[in-house]
Amino acid sequence: MTTIPDTESKPPELTQDRPLLRLAGGILAAAIAIALYTQLARIAEFITYSVIRLARGSHLGSAVEFFLYEVPKVLLLLVGVVFVVGLLRTWLTPERARRFLAGKRESTGNVVAALVGIATPFCSCSAVPLFIGFISAGVPLGVTLSFLISAPMVNEVALVLLFGLFGWKVAALYLGTGLTIAIVAGWTIGRLKMERHVEPWVYTMQAGEAPEGAPKLWSERFAEARAAVREIVGKVWPYVVLGIAVGAGIHGYVPTNFLASFMGKDAWWAVPLAVVLGVPMYSNAAGIIPIVQALLGKGAALGTVLAFMMSVIALSLPEMIILRKVLRPVLIATFVATVAAGILVVGFLFNAVL
Amino acid sequence: MQRIEVLGPGCTRCKETYRVVQHVVETAGLQVELVKDESYERMAALGLMATPGIAIDGKVVVSGRIPKAEEVRHLLGIS
Structure with missing residues (x-):
C-alpha cells in the first residue's frame, strides 16, 4: 500500500486506508473516555477542594463541585450515545421506515x-x-402522527441527559411513557378519522421513491456518525453547560424543600401549569433538563418535572407552525390536545404513585 | 450538463449545505446547473423525506445531513 503525501486533497472518509489503525484509535479513545468517566467524581472533588480550595459544605463549594462533575459527565455521555445512534441511523433511514410502515395495519x-x-x-x-x-x-x-410525536419527544439527547442527571429509572420512565403517549395519541387521532383535516394538496402530491444508494462502507458509516457528533453535540453543548451552571446555582444556593410548596405533589395545578409553560420553550430542551434536575432535588415532584420536560420537547410552537402547512387548524388543535392530555395523565400518575 | 439540486425548506442546515456545494462547484470551476429548491412538491417527487438533501440529475444522493466538502467532491466525480 502506498501512502499519498498530499493529505489535503485526499478524502479521508472515502478511502479505505489503514482501517485497523483507525479502529484501534477509536477503541483507545473510547477506553480513555470510559476510564475518565469513572474518575470524574474524584477529579471534581479534588479540583474544588484541593486546587481551588473552597470550603467543604459551603454553598459555593457545593455549586462548583456539581458543575465540574456534571458538565464533563454529560458531555462524555452525549458524545458516546450520539455516535452510537449516528451509526445506527446509517441503517434506519426515514425511507426504510416508510417502506416498513406502509404495509402495517x-x-x-x-x-x-x-x-x-x-x-x-x-x-x-x-x-x-x-x-x-x-x-x-x-x-x-x-x-404517521405516532411517528411525528415519538421522533422529537423520545430522542437520544433527552435520554442521555435524563440518564446522566436522574439515573436510569427516570430515563426508562420517560422512554416508556413517551412511547405510550405517541402510540395512544396517534391511535386516537386515527380513530377520529380526521383525514379531511389534512390540507388537500398533500393527497395530490406525486410521490417518488428515493433510490437505495450503493451499500455503505463501514468507513462511511463511521464518518457519518462522527459528523452527527460534530453537528448535534456542537449545537447543544452551550445549552448543556448553561443549564448545568444554572442547575449548579440552584443546587448550591436554593434551600432543600424550597419548591415543595408550589411544585410538590400536593399542588394539583402544578402539572397543567408545567405543560402550559413548556409549549413556548423549544430549542432549550438540552438546557432545561439540568435545571429541572436541580429543581427535583429541592422538592419538586417527579410527575410535574416529567410533564414539564415532555411538554418542552413534544409540544413546540415552531413545529406546530411548520405543520400548519399540511394540517388544518382543527387537526393541529386535536394533535396538541391529545398529546397534552397524555402528558397530564403521566404527570398526575407519577405524582400519585411515587 | 449536470443538474444539482439542494433541497430544504430554508432552515440553517439547508443553507449550510448549499454553501458547501456552491464552494465545491466554484473552486473546481465546474460547469453545472446548481439550484436551491425549497418546494415540498419537489422533495415529494424525489422521495426525499429528511432535509437537507442533495439530488444530482434527479437522483437523491444525500438526505438528512450536511455533507462535508470531500464527500460532495466525490459525488460530483472530482478527486
Missing part, C-alpha cells in the same frame, strides 16, 4: 411507528417532507 403500525421514531433522524424542518412522504406512501394518518 393501524394498531401495530402505531406501535412500530413510535419505536422507529426513537432512532430516526428528525429535525422540525423535516416534519413536512416526512409527513408528505409517509401519507403519500399509504401510511395511515394516525400511524
Whole structure:
C-alpha cells in the first residue's frame, strides 16, 4: 500500500486506508473516555477542594463541585450515545421506515411507528417532507402522527441527559411513557378519522421513491456518525453547560424543600401549569433538563418535572407552525390536545404513585 | 450538463449545505446547473423525506445531513 503525501486533497472518509489503525484509535479513545468517566467524581472533588480550595459544605463549594462533575459527565455521555445512534441511523433511514410502515395495519403500525421514531433522524424542518412522504406512501394518518410525536419527544439527547442527571429509572420512565403517549395519541387521532383535516394538496402530491444508494462502507458509516457528533453535540453543548451552571446555582444556593410548596405533589395545578409553560420553550430542551434536575432535588415532584420536560420537547410552537402547512387548524388543535392530555395523565400518575 | 439540486425548506442546515456545494462547484470551476429548491412538491417527487438533501440529475444522493466538502467532491466525480 502506498501512502499519498498530499493529505489535503485526499478524502479521508472515502478511502479505505489503514482501517485497523483507525479502529484501534477509536477503541483507545473510547477506553480513555470510559476510564475518565469513572474518575470524574474524584477529579471534581479534588479540583474544588484541593486546587481551588473552597470550603467543604459551603454553598459555593457545593455549586462548583456539581458543575465540574456534571458538565464533563454529560458531555462524555452525549458524545458516546450520539455516535452510537449516528451509526445506527446509517441503517434506519426515514425511507426504510416508510417502506416498513406502509404495509402495517393501524394498531401495530402505531406501535412500530413510535419505536422507529426513537432512532430516526428528525429535525422540525423535516416534519413536512416526512409527513408528505409517509401519507403519500399509504401510511395511515394516525400511524404517521405516532411517528411525528415519538421522533422529537423520545430522542437520544433527552435520554442521555435524563440518564446522566436522574439515573436510569427516570430515563426508562420517560422512554416508556413517551412511547405510550405517541402510540395512544396517534391511535386516537386515527380513530377520529380526521383525514379531511389534512390540507388537500398533500393527497395530490406525486410521490417518488428515493433510490437505495450503493451499500455503505463501514468507513462511511463511521464518518457519518462522527459528523452527527460534530453537528448535534456542537449545537447543544452551550445549552448543556448553561443549564448545568444554572442547575449548579440552584443546587448550591436554593434551600432543600424550597419548591415543595408550589411544585410538590400536593399542588394539583402544578402539572397543567408545567405543560402550559413548556409549549413556548423549544430549542432549550438540552438546557432545561439540568435545571429541572436541580429543581427535583429541592422538592419538586417527579410527575410535574416529567410533564414539564415532555411538554418542552413534544409540544413546540415552531413545529406546530411548520405543520400548519399540511394540517388544518382543527387537526393541529386535536394533535396538541391529545398529546397534552397524555402528558397530564403521566404527570398526575407519577405524582400519585411515587 | 449536470443538474444539482439542494433541497430544504430554508432552515440553517439547508443553507449550510448549499454553501458547501456552491464552494465545491466554484473552486473546481465546474460547469453545472446548481439550484436551491425549497418546494415540498419537489422533495415529494424525489422521495426525499429528511432535509437537507442533495439530488444530482434527479437522483437523491444525500438526505438528512450536511455533507462535508470531500464527500460532495466525490459525488460530483472530482478527486
